[in-house]
Amino acid sequence: MDDIKNNNLKNASEHGIQAPLALLAELSHRCPLQCPYCSNPVQLEKKTGELTTDEWKSVIDQAVEMGMHQIHLSGGEPTVRHDLEDIVEHCSKEGLYTNLITSGVLLNPDRLKKLESLGLEHVQLSFQDTDHENADRIGGFKGGHAKKLEVAKWVRDVELPLTCNCVVHRQNIDNLENFIQMALDLDAERVEIAQVQYYGWALKNRAAFIPTPEQLDHATEIVEKARIDLKGKLVIDYVIPDYYAKHPKNCMGGWGRRFLNMNPKGDVLPCHAAETISHLKFDNVREKSLKWIWENSEAFNMYRGTDWMPDPCKSCDRKEIDWGGCRCQAMALTGDAKNTDPACSISPMHNEIFSMAAEEARRAPPEFIYRKYGVRFNSPI
């Protein structure tokens, strides 16, 4: 059973898909913050199920053997793991470009220095707002913002490159210029401005986050201007919410085409939100090799290529550009992951869903539902 694929779907090679480029490693779902837009699944993984240091090392070896270039050490909060140093050292020794995606609040100068000396190559530090009070309220962590500003300084002190990750939405989007200024003040190389993506926790909180089309247009203008003004000084990556885009984003470069995501217990997912598609069965690195999984896992092959697509995607000339958008969003909003992502203006469900979202954006924002262990999650809308 281990070496043969257990379904009739075409596998990666049969689709002409090469080895993945990067591994997103969710080392732990534990996190001191409680962001209500967290991309982790609503059923968070417990500490006891997490892969051990040696299991991660074996995954890293396999990733390198397959030809992957980069690893993103993420979570939850990756720094909750006391073996982060061992993992970073191993990644670096094996030649992976090693990136740490962190909220920063558990870091201290010594640890950063140690991580840098072991081969860490880049830090992505998340910010909830530029206003202290609001940032701490969104993250559900008192004093968090002040700590992050300090951490950014320590990152630069050990000469590690820094990206500020800023998730923007209706409750902080008016501070967009301040976000960019903050990144400059912190001497970051890069700032990532991403609108909330609505699945999992964020979908539960959509009404609290979704900006109005006017807010969004204004934000886009600011980014475009800053990109010109700051060319050569600060790289600005900007992700617009696809609720207001004409066509969906080319999610993950296409399902199972470029990246893979591992959750803390070793399940291998085509994207970090894939667990929201409840009928998918994921394979685990404790049972199968990473290479076998990339090639043959049903969860990957199910939505690879274009054969699975119904109309309108099936007969659309963009189908190999955006691959029909995001499967998780299609699942969350239409109840069937195969459907055209309703973010696409061609989707028959687009108008109904997006006028509802736009309506939410005009009303007063409701209270947050914070990301917490043990919260049950049934119907998304």
Add this chain to the structure above:
Amino acid sequence: MTDILKIDDATIPKFPKHVKFRYNKARDEWVILAPERLVKLDPIAVEILKMVNGEREVKSISLELSKKFNAPEDTIISDVKEMLQNLSDKGFIEENG
């Protein structure tokens, strides 16, 4: 505000700290890696970038290449400048100094 780098004969190019020029054994290819970025390179670019070490000038790099490949120096130097300029505009090359 740093001005946009203009690559000329005397420029000493180097990779910024967050940018890595690396050989991937499994794929048998050289690539440029940066956060969320991956640049595939043609064989000529690889030859040029192997000599980028933060010490050598564009001119000296070009000279060595023109000897190695037995090609006219002025064509090589303009190719080298064009390629490095392109990478510099994208933030993958900076000047040492």
